[in-house]
Amino acid sequence: MAQPEPGILSVVSVDVVALTYDAEARAVLVATHHRTTEPHLGERALPGVVVRSGERLTDAASRALTKLGIDEPPSAIGQLQTFDEPSRDPRGPSLSVAMWATFWHSADIRTEQAVWTPIDRDHPPAFDHAEIVTATRSILAEKLWRELTFTRGLTGPQFTATDAVTITRSLTGAEVHRANLNRDLARITTLTEAGVAPAAGGRPPKMWRWSPSPTDSP
Structure with missing residues (x-):
C-alpha cells in the first residue's frame, strides 16, 4: 500500500x-x-x-x-x-x-x-x-426481528422457536423471555406458524416459516 x-x-x-x-x-x-x-x-x-x-x-x-x-x-x-x-x-x-x-x-x-x-x-x-x-x-x-432481510438471511426459510431463542441470545448476550419473543414473532406479517419440529423428548418446539420472497425459486 x-x-x-x-x-x-x-x-x-x-x-x-x-x-x-x-x-x-x-x-x-x-x-x-x-x-x-x-x-x-x-x-x-x-x-x-x-x-x-x-x-x-x-x-x-x-x-x-x-x-x-x-x-x-x-x-x-x-x-x-x-x-x-x-x-x-x-x-x-x-x-x-x-x-x-x-x-x-x-x-x-x-x-x-x-x-x-x-x-x-x-x-x-x-x-x-x-x-x-x-x-x-x-x-x-x-x-434481529426488525430488519427482515438480515433476519431471514440468518435464519433460513424456516426455523424453530428454540432457534429463535438461541439466535437472540447469541447476538444480545442476554437471557431471552420466550413468551415475549413468541409474541414478537407473531407480529411479523411475513412469518407464519408451520407446525412443530420433531423432538426426541419433551415438548416439541414450534416451527416458523417465512413467506416466499420474490427472489426465491419456485
Missing part, C-alpha cells in the same frame, strides 16, 4: 462480518481467515479488501468474501458502521466500512479458508477486527 501524504486519508477498505447460524452448535458464528500477507501474517482476520475506484461497497464486500473460499453467494448483505481509528492499520491511516453478510448453514460453507467461531468469543486479533465484531454485535442484535 502506498504511503499517504501527510494529512490525507487515501485508503477506504471494507471488512465483512460474515455470519451463519449453526443449530447443532446452538450459536451464531462469525467467519475469519488466516492472513497470507503482512501485516498480521498468519493471524485471523475478517475478510476485507481495499475499495477500488468506482466500486460499490456491496461489490467490494463480495470480493472480500472470496477469501473464505465459499462458492455460494451470501443469503443477504448490508452495511454496518465505519471505523476510523487512525492507527487501525500499521501501513497508514485508513477507514474501514464494516459490512454484514449472512450464509444459511450448510456443508458448503465449511472450507479450508473459513474459520467459524461463536460471535461472543475468540475474536480475530488482526487490525481492529476484534473491536469491529464487538461493536457491530449490538447493531446486529438491534436488526
Whole structure:
C-alpha cells in the first residue's frame, strides 16, 4: 500500500462480518481467515479488501468474501458502521466500512479458508477486527426481528422457536423471555406458524416459516 501524504486519508477498505447460524452448535458464528500477507501474517482476520475506484461497497464486500473460499453467494448483505481509528492499520491511516453478510448453514460453507467461531468469543486479533465484531454485535442484535432481510438471511426459510431463542441470545448476550419473543414473532406479517419440529423428548418446539420472497425459486 502506498504511503499517504501527510494529512490525507487515501485508503477506504471494507471488512465483512460474515455470519451463519449453526443449530447443532446452538450459536451464531462469525467467519475469519488466516492472513497470507503482512501485516498480521498468519493471524485471523475478517475478510476485507481495499475499495477500488468506482466500486460499490456491496461489490467490494463480495470480493472480500472470496477469501473464505465459499462458492455460494451470501443469503443477504448490508452495511454496518465505519471505523476510523487512525492507527487501525500499521501501513497508514485508513477507514474501514464494516459490512454484514449472512450464509444459511450448510456443508458448503465449511472450507479450508473459513474459520467459524461463536460471535461472543475468540475474536480475530488482526487490525481492529476484534473491536469491529464487538461493536457491530449490538447493531446486529438491534436488526434481529426488525430488519427482515438480515433476519431471514440468518435464519433460513424456516426455523424453530428454540432457534429463535438461541439466535437472540447469541447476538444480545442476554437471557431471552420466550413468551415475549413468541409474541414478537407473531407480529411479523411475513412469518407464519408451520407446525412443530420433531423432538426426541419433551415438548416439541414450534416451527416458523417465512413467506416466499420474490427472489426465491419456485
